[in-house]
Amino acid sequence: MGNAYALYTKPDVTPNPENKPSFDPNFGFEGKPRKERVMIATEAEMVSAMLPLEDRDYCAHKLLKYRACRADVFPWLYKCHHDKHEYLTCEYEDYILRMKEFERERRLLERQKRINKKQAASE
């Protein structure tokens, strides 16, 4: 993939996929601040359901609902198709969000570089 090449050739403007965003999350959203993500499932629920740590994300409540549905209607699992679809859509949107965060980080890095260059030229 070209991302590895970009990270090697342009490390100053390519975000490292293992690092968290370095800019203020609300930078550029001054008029209308971004909505905070809300965690619906509680810690106790997730512990009780013995949810693996990697599944305890912002979609956990949908996963719990889907699992509960499966437990309730077994063996008629097709009845849970709606919950399953909802959960998978949530995970998909979570991934899209991560992609957007990457792109935002990249563009902000580019902008920072541009500004630094302009400053260096004017000095």
Place this chain on the structure above:
Amino acid sequence: MSNLMRSVLTKRIIQNPLLQYIAVRNHWNKDFKPAKYPETEQEKLAAAKKYYLLPEEYKPYANDGLGQGDYPKLDDGLGVENKDSYYPYDFPEHKRNFNEPLSADYNLYSEDRYSQAEKPRYSSIYYLSCFLGVMTFSFLLYGFLEDKKMFRPVLPKQYPGSGEKHYTFD
């Protein structure tokens, strides 16, 4: 040998005293034994002639008490398997000609035994350097690419409960 042939042969040998002599007085184990180690030039010439070898080709085994006597030390070559399959040998099944000198270890080198098929094309040092070259290149490449892993353009997954706030783009 079929029984018919055997009975005919036996009959012929019994009828003919000369054949009887050859059959009884020859081909004993002692006749196959090599003679004693040749000491003089004369003995060496005689031994070479006995084994159908040129005098300059004849070279006995070391006289170290292993009982090889005057048997010639032949260059074992690559065994029978490597001999030309299309040459019209006297004994094609063994790829051997009549009176052709045999290696003392012939029983090792026949086609159903030890296989020493072909000489390698290049020298061992060449093969070793090829191997080391490929391996060195691979490890250098591995080391160089160690911190250049491929990835998808996404930042780490956001997990709640770590104390930091996450935001949507809405």
